[in-house]
Amino acid sequence: MAIDSALAPASPSAVDAEREPGEDSPQARMAAAKEASRETARLTSSDKVRALEAIAAAIEADAAEIIAANSRDLDRGRSQGIGDALLDRLRLDEKRVATLASAVRDVAVLPDPVGQVVGGHRMPNGVALEQVRVPFGVVGVIYEARPNVTVDIAALALRSGNAVVLRGGSAAKESNTVLVRIMREALDGIGISPEAIQSVDDFGRDGAKALMHGRGFIDVLVPRGSASLIETVVTESTVPVIETGAGNVHIVLDESAPEDWAREIVVNAKVQRPSVCNAVETVLVLRPAAERLVPSVVDALQQSGVTVHGDDVVSGLASSVVPATEEDWATEYLSLDIAMKVVDSLDEALAHIRTYSTGHTESIITTDSRNAERFLAEVDSAVVMANASTRFTDGSEFGFGAEVGISTQKLHTRGPMGLSELTSTKWLARGAGQTRA
Amino acid sequence: MAIDSALAPASPSAVDAEREPGEDSPQARMAAAKEASRETARLTSSDKVRALEAIAAAIEADAAEIIAANSRDLDRGRSQGIGDALLDRLRLDEKRVATLASAVRDVAVLPDPVGQVVGGHRMPNGVALEQVRVPFGVVGVIYEARPNVTVDIAALALRSGNAVVLRGGSAAKESNTVLVRIMREALDGIGISPEAIQSVDDFGRDGAKALMHGRGFIDVLVPRGSASLIETVVTESTVPVIETGAGNVHIVLDESAPEDWAREIVVNAKVQRPSVCNAVETVLVLRPAAERLVPSVVDALQQSGVTVHGDDVVSGLASSVVPATEEDWATEYLSLDIAMKVVDSLDEALAHIRTYSTGHTESIITTDSRNAERFLAEVDSAVVMANASTRFTDGSEFGFGAEVGISTQKLHTRGPMGLSELTSTKWLARGAGQTRA
Structure with a gap:
């Protein structure tokens, strides 16, 4: 665009x-x-x-x-x-x-x-x-x-x-x-x-x-x-590049996700500033929590003007849901749109993230520490969260005072880049005539 | 080759x-x-x-x-x-x-x-x-x-x-x-x-x-x-690359360079293992030190079987010197050959290094702390030394226990790479329902 x-x-x-x-x-x-x-x-x-x-x-x-x-x-x-x-x-x-x-x-x-x-x-x-x-x-x-x-x-x-x-x-x-x-x-x-x-x-x-x-x-x-x-x-490029930015960001609602956290974090992550890379784009809901959470979270999103693109289960649990296609899972909307899918297990959620994530930020909402720690360990993204809004992936929020961009590559720096990330290092060696044996 | x-x-x-x-x-x-x-x-x-x-x-x-x-x-x-x-x-x-x-x-x-x-x-x-x-x-x-x-x-x-x-x-x-x-x-x-x-x-x-x-x-x-x-x-490559290795390495002999350090360090840096990237390839001698140091250092090198490729001044001060051409200044010999040039000033030495160095390692031999610190500050290489052999640029010598290679780029890592340099980082964020204001 x-x-x-x-x-x-x-x-x-x-x-x-x-x-x-x-x-x-x-x-x-x-x-x-x-x-x-x-x-x-x-x-x-x-x-x-x-x-x-x-x-x-x-x-x-x-x-x-x-x-x-x-x-x-x-x-x-x-x-x-x-x-x-x-x-x-x-x-x-x-x-x-x-x-x-x-x-x-x-x-x-x-x-x-x-x-x-x-x-x-x-x-x-x-x-x-x-x-x-x-x-x-x-x-x-x-x-x-x-x-x-x-x-x-x-x-x-x-x-x-x-x-x-x-x-x-x-x-x-x-x-x-x-x-x-x-x-x-x-x-x-x-x-x-x-x-x-x-x-x-x-x-x-x-x-x-x-x-x-x-x-x-x-x-x-x-x-x-x-x-x-x-x-x-x-x-x-043939010069070294720091890849920044694109964020197809996911939030997973675990079976144990408190309803208030789920509503508040998903709405905040989507609505507070939809046009930026740390805004959430897809919500994955664990099946055992679907009936409890989908109607409530969809309602909160729709009240904030968000169009929900959902799979069949989501469409069955809430009204005014636009049917999601394969393309929705891969889309970084950067707008008041969100994709929502019900998954059978945390395994399926992790596999979905591996397939579609751009490695920027993902968050899980859960009170089950085992699931939280598994998510933090296994998701291969610059910032992995439990129970916090993805909008926190930001140089100022991280306390860097400024932001050059969000690195989504693994070389040199990953996540929000501050001033230090615009530097390299060199080694200084001070001797007194030493030679190698 | x-x-x-x-x-x-x-x-x-x-x-x-x-x-x-x-x-x-x-x-x-x-x-x-x-x-x-x-x-x-x-x-x-x-x-x-x-x-x-x-x-x-x-x-x-x-x-x-x-x-x-x-x-x-x-x-x-x-x-x-x-x-x-x-x-x-x-x-x-x-x-x-x-x-x-x-x-x-x-x-x-x-x-x-x-x-x-x-x-x-x-x-x-x-x-x-x-x-x-x-x-x-x-x-x-x-x-x-x-x-x-x-x-x-x-x-x-x-x-x-x-x-x-x-x-x-x-x-x-x-x-x-x-x-x-x-x-x-x-x-x-x-x-x-x-x-x-x-x-x-x-x-x-x-x-x-x-x-x-x-x-x-x-x-x-x-x-x-x-x-x-x-x-x-x-x-x-379209994937991130860590550039390693090539070393057109310089040693500068300052006016104040002690003769024993100059001889020992240059010979060690060239002869101890000539086929590797941290071996010295060009020696730059400050003009006021040329008469004192060139005959002695050339002699020490020749006794170790090294062929010296020198400019006119070097040829005039020592025997059996092969005339150096422009190509010699840019050559990483990786053999028992060395280039030697007399320069008018530290400025000229620094300019020569800027033109020909591959940014691997350079060393100055000097007892003048002002020149040492200026060299350490201004030379833009992975490792910059004063009074030590360039052969020390090595993962084992640096205490890393192993070496993946010597990075000559500025992104991610610079100089000897150990195990840590084969890792990236990720940020973990653990919250309790926080959203962004």
């Missing part, structure tokens, strides 16, 4: 071909970011706070210009028939610009992960080993038409000592151009290289492809957006 | 095409490994020790069969004109088979990383969060004609609760077939699914391609071998 046509497959020749040195190109901008990343890696924590303060102040000062550019994006979007939900994500008004600036200040006060010593010991021969957090270098981000991501990610990358190369959705192009220019000028104004923030939006499809093939320039690439954007980036 | 022709580009159609269920295929074996990984993830530490003991005992019991299969590989290799160095890596004799078995027992006694609690706290609303180590699931490995890797990696993967899919070099095919069968039978004999250990060697090129495109089956893919094997795997 929000997939940018710029990510559609194209001939790589335009990207991979050698370019003249000095020519402006995605490669030249990635190289400039790489060069600047040597400086950002060495900035002190105070320098980085100063940089973020300057960016926040510049965003506030230039609010009118940002809103004007955003209006042009909105006008173009309307004339191209973009839907209301996407227009709303694209929109920046005075209040939202103020929120952008305050989000930057929120990042500025987070503890700096760079330089943190995460391990170390002396080798038997006396060499002192120390493992310290260091910035990745250059973080690439490919995302959709949400201009707030432009600022959020730049702030998070800078706070953790990284340079950043941005590729936003073309529908937000005018907004992003102004935001990137403002942030670069803010850095320049306090003596930090503006090359630490780059955008390749104006290269269209070539910009995205250059990021995905930017070996030697891009240390890690984070796609943020819909499942198909992420799939494209993961499949096509 | 040791690149397997099976990794050369080929049409993906044979791999990506759908296959009939039940048909034996790389996909069927990867699916069997995925299924078995649910069991290996739940094995207790004692179960895993028992499994490794059974494998070690079986290798010892079937030594004659292993050596016979290996002889057939060696005969075929000789008739195909494989060089002596590769034949030596391929060879398994009685002593080496005994070493294989004892290496498995060494892995068995390592602490089990699975279940380790690496973090956690209570959310303000009382939900208890816990971050625990879990196995990746299925580890894929693509490697060259070294049958010891077959056993080492299977043991490390099992100890950390993973299933493994192996794709070894075709020159070791007979040896690997026997080793995999013996390990599978050993698991079966103690009631653990043999499907936890799979090989796709017999599918040739399709086996490697299936691993690289095994999304949903392969949780992480580790290439072990030459730079071009690694490059192929990193570029072609």
Whole structure:
């Protein structure tokens, strides 16, 4: 839906071909970011706070210009028939610009992960080993038409000592151009290289492809957006990718599930913010609890405006249930829709989750500790819960103060990503002439 | 050099095409490994020790069969004109088979990383969060004609609760077939699914391609071998890869470098085991130290049988120096050859390293603490040393007890990888009906 046509497959020749040195190109901008990343890696924590303060102040000062550019994006979007939900994500008004600036200040006060010593010991021969957090270098981000991501990610990358190369959705192009220019000028104004923030939006499809093939320039690439954007980036990239986001999230109602917990948690997980990845999409009800729980939970959902897509048993126990098809089990609705199925056993629930889950978050509602612990142990997802709303899978809720995204892969980081997850480590070894025997 | 022709580009159609269920295929074996990984993830530490003991005992019991299969590989290799160095890596004799078995027992006694609690706290609303180590699931490995890797990696993967899919070099095919069968039978004999250990060697090129495109089956893919094997795997894979190995390793001799440290460390780093990734390949000498150090260090290297490829200044200060070309600075010799260059400043040394290093290990020899700390801070490699031999970049030397490889990427892990690096984490959340406000 929000997939940018710029990510559609194209001939790589335009990207991979050698370019003249000095020519402006995605490669030249990635190289400039790489060069600047040597400086950002060495900035002190105070320098980085100063940089973020300057960016926040510049965003506030230039609010009118940002809103004007955003209006042009909105006008173009309307004339191209973009839907209301996407227009709303694209929109920046005075209040939202103020929120952008305050989000930057929120990042500025987070503890700096760079330089943190995460391990170390002396080798038997006396060499002192120390493992310290260091910035990745250059973080690439490919995302959709949400201009707030432009600022959020730049702030998070800078706070953790990284340079950043941005590729936003073309529908937000005018907004992003102004935001990137403002942030670069803010850095320049306090003596930090503006090359630490780059955008390749104006290269269209070539910009995205250059990021995905930017070996030697891009240390890690984070796609943020819909499942198909992420799939494209993961499949096509030759640089390391952190897969984020898609959440086909399940809640299991065990035989012992208290009715109040079942109603409250399912409704909260679906309704509190249906458009995000940690919202529940499918409820699996153990058969012995079906008669007791299905009518009550369906009623609570319907009272909140949710359309329930149920199997035959659910349809038999509650009214106004839309018959579910195979497709419903695999769908991340991101809307006021939910799928509901009655299963014979916890085994069947676990098998259903193995088949359809995207490995984001699943929760079981139960007072049977054996079933709770089995669920926690066997479900292979980033976050596995007992008796809590899936909406808690979130960087702020987890106490990270900010969120880069939710990793659904197993490499590097899994679950909500904070600032530390935008760093790597390196080993330092200090010796006095030691050689290996 | 040791690149397997099976990794050369080929049409993906044979791999990506759908296959009939039940048909034996790389996909069927990867699916069997995925299924078995649910069991290996739940094995207790004692179960895993028992499994490794059974494998070690079986290798010892079937030594004659292993050596016979290996002889057939060696005969075929000789008739195909494989060089002596590769034949030596391929060879398994009685002593080496005994070493294989004892290496498995060494892995068995390592602490089990699975279940380790690496973090956690209570959310303000009382939900208890816990971050625990879990196995990746299925580890894929693509490697060259070294049958010891077959056993080492299977043991490390099992100890950390993973299933493994192996794709070894075709020159070791007979040896690997026997080793995999013996390990599978050993698991079966103690009631653990043999499907936890799979090989796709017999599918040739399709086996490697299936691993690289095994999304949903392969949780992480580790290439072990030459730079071009690694490059192929990193570029072609759509599954997460941990890039290991290639080491164009530098030592910088600062103006203040003591002559004895310079001689001893450079000779140790080059000569102690020249064929491995942590051996030094280029020495950069600061100009003010050139007259003092170049003749002495070149002499020490030549006495150890090393051919020195030097720039004009080095050639002017020492005899029998082969003129270095641009190519020498980029070469990972893995032999008794070394490149040597005189640079004007530490800045020039750092710039040279930025251009040519593979980000594995670099060391500076200096007594000037300012230069040492600048080098440690600015060199962007997995391991950065002052006054120690680069040969220390090694899992055993770092105290990990075993080594999966040396990661030269920044994602997930960097530097020597131990057992913990073969695990991911997941978050467990235990609540009592909490919903998000």
